[in-house]
Amino acid sequence: MASTGDTVENLPVEEARGGVTEIEQGARDSTDEMRHYLSSNFASLRDEIHKEITSRDVMLQKLEESVTRLSEDIAPVKDYVTAEMEEEDDDSSSSSSGSPEDSAPQDGDQETEEERNNRALNRCVDVMMSLTEIRKNNEEKTKIVRGFYEKIYEASPLxxxxxxFLERNRGVKVLVDCDSSYIHNLVKRLVSLDGAKCTGTFFRTFADFFECKVYLGGKAGKYSLWEGDxxxxxxxxxxxxxxxxxxxxVIHLIFKTRGCPYACNxxxxxxxxxxxxxxELQKKNTSGxxxxxxxxxxxxxxxxxGREVSLISVVPAMLVKYGSKKGMSILQREIPxxxxxxxxxxIPKMRN
Structure with a gap:
């Protein structure tokens, strides 16, 4: 493996305190409400499948029925999430003038909700920076990479x-090259999710599950590729x-199945x-x-x-790309x- 350059200095990290942050609570409340709304249908479906599956053909038939039932449930969930996002925007706009009576005291003063959220953000980003190595590091590159983590954290409660989750586990190493959009200066050869042996010039980012490392080409810019003709x-x-x-x-650490969102058993x-x-693959191949x-x-x-691992990770990526409200709207329209x-x-596994 090529040298990854200087290592970001470990930053002092404030110890996690009791309770949860407002953002964590928001994620918890949203997912709890959705699970409560759909739990009876989903649980009955699961029990029905367990009782009636006797062969692979029967299982596939039941799975087709489950997708149909989920389709019927998605519409009210979409309305619920949209309302939640709008409420979240309203809360954010009024947080600066909100009452501090529920805030936690710190050094004799009342800490506002915004201050608590900023403190949680800074604590989390400090930990992520301590787990990050930047090739040929300097102050400017440190600021750029810190900005990546801040954008991810602030994009959505999810x-x-x-x-x-990564802050609390601290088992991942992130290597970044801010001088390139590719990772060839960080690692020479890799085996892709499709099983192909490739050089780093083929990847702008890569999650190495066996080494528990994430590589990133940190230079933004445009690139070209050939699609069709x-x-x-x-x-x-x-x-x-x-x-x-x-x-x-994260999904690999939770399920131990090389990035697939289900346990091996x-x-x-x-x-x-x-x-x-x-x-979703069938939809992609459908014109229009x-x-x-x-x-x-x-x-x-x-x-x-390759498709399974890449596809599930699209959900947080879309939220970072478009923001919480717009990203969720696109997700529910295109891959509900x-x-x-x-x-x-x-989400429940990350919370636990």
Missing amino acids: TSLMLT KTVYKNHDPEVSLAQSLAQM DEMHEKLYEKIEQE VCMDDLIKDALSMKTPL FLTFFFMQRV
Whole structure:
């Protein structure tokens, strides 16, 4: 492996205090409400599948029925989440003039909600920076990389929860090259999710599950690629790529299945997720279907493993790319089943 340069100095980190932050509580409340709303249907479906599955053919039939039922449930969930996002925006706009009576005291003064959130953000980002190595580091590069983590944390309660999970586990190493959009200066050779041996010049980011390392080409800019019969130009936003790779690593740490969002012995959710992935792949191959580049890129992976790992990590990446409200709206419009699966399976595990 190539040298990764200087290491970011470990920053002093404030110890986590009792209770949870407002942002964590917001993520917890949102997912609890959604799970409560859909729990009876989902639980009965799970019990029905367990009782009636006797062969692979029967299982696939039941999974098709489950996707149909989820489709019927998505519409009210979409309305609920939209209302929650609007309420969140209203709360943010009024936080500066809100009453501090529920704030925690600090050094004899009342700490406002905004101050608590900023303190939680800074604590989390400090930890992530202590886990990060920047090639040929300097003050400017440190500021740039810190900005990546701040954007991810502030994008959505779900993405802040993802970083909080990494803050508490502290088992991941992040390596960043701010001088390139690719990772070839950080690592020479890799095996892709599709099983192909590649050099670092093929990747702008990569999550190495075996080494528990995330590599990132931290230089933003445009790049070109060949799609069909034409050249297409796209933007490389390092914070979006970093969010996607960190999400893959978090899911790997939770489920221990190389980035797939189900446990190795959870056959029901494995088959359900495979069915969702196949539904999205069919939509991608249907002419006239609108689909974001992040989703298309994930579905363009050549193997089922590559598609499954890439696709589930699109959810936090989209929230960082577009922001909480717009990102969730696009997710529910373009990949509603996947979004529901992420809320039901991944978010509760991150919280725990």
